[in-house]
Amino acid sequence: MAGSRISEQLPPLIDRNQSPLAFGQRALPRLAAELQNPELTVRQGALAALRDLIHDPERAYETIYHGCLERLKVLLKDEDSSIRTATTEVLYLLTAHSVGREAILREDVVGCLSELLDEPVDACRRNTHLVLKMMSGFPAGVACMVSLGLVPRLVMKVAAETEDIRELVLSTLGSCMRVDTQAAQAALASDVVTVLREQLTHSSTNIRREATAAMIAISVPPQGKVKVCEEEVLPVLVQLLSDEDLEIKANAAGTIMNTAVITKGKFQSLQAGALAPLLHLVECEHRAVCANALRALTCLAEVPRAREQLLQHLPLLQTRLNHPEPIIQRASATAIQVISWTP
C-alpha cells in the first residue's frame, strides 16, 4: 500500500534531452564537469538539466559555489547558437535569485554578455536583454553597466531591434536612468531623448508604455528637463495624454509635471495646450494618473496666465481633497494652495 506522506522531491521527469542528474550533492559538480565536455550533445544536455534545476534557490547557490559561472562564461562564446541561447537562459534564471545577481557582478559576466548584444540569433539576444533588464533593477548593477559603457550602446539598439526586444531595451534604459544619475548623464550624451521621442508614437502599446516610463525617468535630472524642452517632446506628450492605456497617461502626465518645473517647460506646455487634458485626467480613478495630473497642474499654476484659467476649475480640485489616498489629498491641497496664491 502506498504511504500518504508526500515526498519533498519533485516527481522524476524523464526528458531525453536532459543529461541524467547524479544523486544529491554530486549532481552539480558532475553537471559542471559536463559543461566543459567537448561533445556538443553532452553540453546541451547539461545545460537543459541545469535550466530545470536552477529554479530552486538552494541549487542556484550550489551552482555558484561550484564555480559554474566560469564555465558559463566560456560557453557564452561557444560557436553553436543553441548552446549560447541555453546559457543565456540559465543566466536569466540565475538573476532571479539575489546570490545569482551578486555572483554575476562579481564574476563580471556582464562584460561577456555585452558582446552578445550583436548576436544574430533572436532568442539569444532576447535572453541577454532579459538578463540586463534584471541587472538594471538595483544600483550596483547599474553602476557596473555604466562603467562598461553599455548605456550608449543600448540607446543605439533601441531603434535597431525588433519589437519585443525593443520593449526590454526600453525598460532596461528606464530602470538604469531611474536608479543612477550617471547613467542618465551617459544616456543624455547619446541623445536618448530623440530616440525616445520616436518611440512615443509607435503603434504597439507596450513600447509606448516603456518609452514614456523612460521619458519620465530622464526628465528628473535638470539637464534632462532642458533636453526635453529643446527636443519639442511636449506636444507629443500632450497627445499621449489622451491615449487609451492608463499607464501611458500616467507616465505622460508625469513627464509633463517634471518638465514644467523649469520655466521654459512651463511655457512650452501651456503653448502645447496641456491644461485641458490634465484637468480631464484629474477625474480619473487610477492613483498615478490623478496624482501626476495634479502635480502637473501645480507646476503649471505658477504661471500667472495659467492661474487665471485654473481658478475657474477650483471646485473640481476641491472634490479631490476627500480621496482616500493620502498622496492625492496632499497633491490636491498643494494645487489649490498654489492656484489661489496672490503676490
Place this chain on the structure above:
Amino acid sequence: MASALQPYNQDPNGAYVFSSRPRPAPTRLKYKDPAVIQNEESYVYGNIMYDRRVVRGNTYAQHTLPLRSQPDPAELKKQQEARRRALARKRAKEQFRLLTPEAPEGRKHKDVQTELYLEELSDHPEDASMGCQTDAFLDEPATPLFIPAKSGKDVATQIEEGELFYFDTEVQPVLEVLIGKTMEQALLEVLEEEELASLRAQQRAFQELRNAEIVEVQRLEEQERRHREEKVRRLKQQREVLENERVIAEKIAARVFAQQYLADLLPSVYNTLRDQGYFYDPVQRDIETGFLPWLMTEVDSALKKREIVLTMLDTLIYDVANSRQET
C-alpha cells in the same frame, strides 16, 4: 547442502515440526528384492557392527576417500598426466602401424589401374517421375474441434470481489498522494507568481509615489530658487538705489559746501592779491620802479658829489688852514 530453505512450519501447539523426520539409514537386505523393500512400511535396522559401509580396523593404511568431493588437484593432475601419456603411446603405436605393408627389398610400390578402360558407372536404375497434387482451391471442410478426452480432475478458482482488496479504500491514499502532489506543486507555482506580482505592484506603487514626491520636491526647489534669485535681485536693486541716493546726497552736500566755501573765496583772493601788490597801476609802478630809483640814485650821486665837494673843500680848508698855521 544448498537445499532450498523450507518454510518454517509451526505446530498449532507451538512445538517444532519436522518437514522430514530424521531416520536411520536402511540396510540393504541381501536376499530380498528392492521391490519388496519398497512396499514394506517398517524399516529394518541392521547392526552397525556388521554394516559393510562402516570402516573397521586400523586406519593408517586405508584407502581413504578424498577430503572434498572433488579429487585433490595434485591427484587430478597426476591422473591427467597418466591419461595423456596413455593417449600418446596409443597414437605412437598407430603411427607405426602402416596401412599397407612396406615393400620388400628391391621392389617399389606403384599405383596401378587394373581396368583397361575406365567405364563410367552409368548404371542408372530406371526411374519414372510421378507427380501428385491435391486440388488447389477446394475448401477444406471445417475441422471438427479437437476436444481431447478429459483426464484428470478439474479445479477452478475465482477471486470474488472484495477478496484481494477493496478498491475504494485502497485507492484513497494513492489518490491523495497524486492529487496532493499536483495541488502542492500548483500552489507553490501560484504562490511564487503571486509573490512576484505583489512585489512588482509594490514596486510600482512606490515608483508612483516617488515620482509625485520628486516632482513636488523639485517644484518647491525651483520655486525656492526663483524666489531667492528674485530676492537677491531686488535686494541688489534696492541697494543700488540706496547707493545712488547716498552718492547724490553727498554730491549735493559737497556742492553746497564747496559753494559756501568758495563764496568768499573770490574777495579774499582779490584782497590777498591786492595786498600782495599784484594789482598795480602801471604808471605808478613804473614811476616807482623806474623813475624813483633813478631819481634817488641821481640824488644820491648828486649828494655824493656834494659830499665829495664838501669833503674836498674841507680838506682844502684844512690844508689851507694847516698851511697857514704853519706859516
